[in-house]
Amino acid sequence: MIIPGISTASMLEENRQADFVELTDVLDNTWKGIRNVVNIEKNELYKGLKVGLYFLMLPGIPVVCCVTDVTQKTGRYLNRISFINECFFKPSDDIKESWVVFEDEKKEMFKLKAGKEQHYISPGSTSMYGSVARKEKLLIFADDRRLDVDVGVNNRLIMGEVAHKAQIKNDDKIFTQPFVLIFSDNYLSYDVLKDLKNIEFNPEELDI
Secondary structure, eight states: BBBBSSEEEEEHSSSEEEEEEEBBBBBOOOEEEEEEEEOSSSSSSSSSSSEEEEEEETOOOEEEEEEEEEEOOOOOOOOEEEEEEEEEEEESSSSGEEEEEEHHHTTTTEEESSSSSSSEESSSOOOEETTTTEEEEEEEEOTTHHHHHHEOSSSOOOEEEEEEEEEETTTTEEEEEOOOEESSSSSOOOOOOOGGGGGOGGGGOOOO
């Protein structure tokens, strides 16, 4: 998790805890998984902010729902604060065998190969990560109307980034818009997965 204004080193110095959780969405689905909570007390800019990162699954369904909760007690209004999830993948031991594909504006498949030049692109559609080393693929689906989604490759890594921007009053609690990791052998278009945009969680569920 990246929050502009807090370095990675500073985040690692903050108090954190992890636990197993159950969370029910607005469609009455009960998700189960892991929550990692960071309680920011040492960073003066965001002292009083509590952030929980969730990685959740439904029984028998090959998806991971990723969502963040925020409890805001900094004593001030936070305008356009960003919560950025970076996902780094290893589809193959050889980075040059790895790639990410997505649909372009013409609904044609566009492929970025890792291991060579650096590229950083906002795909505007579902992105799928894979390699010649395995048939299984991993897709990132996110509602790009409410989330900023990017993919990146260079000569050492392949990654995806999902960012949620929020305005949060002091004493407010929020959930960010979820995004979903999907395990599949084939590419699934945005239109096929669009119902996943309806996954949301009620801040009243928060107990941190």
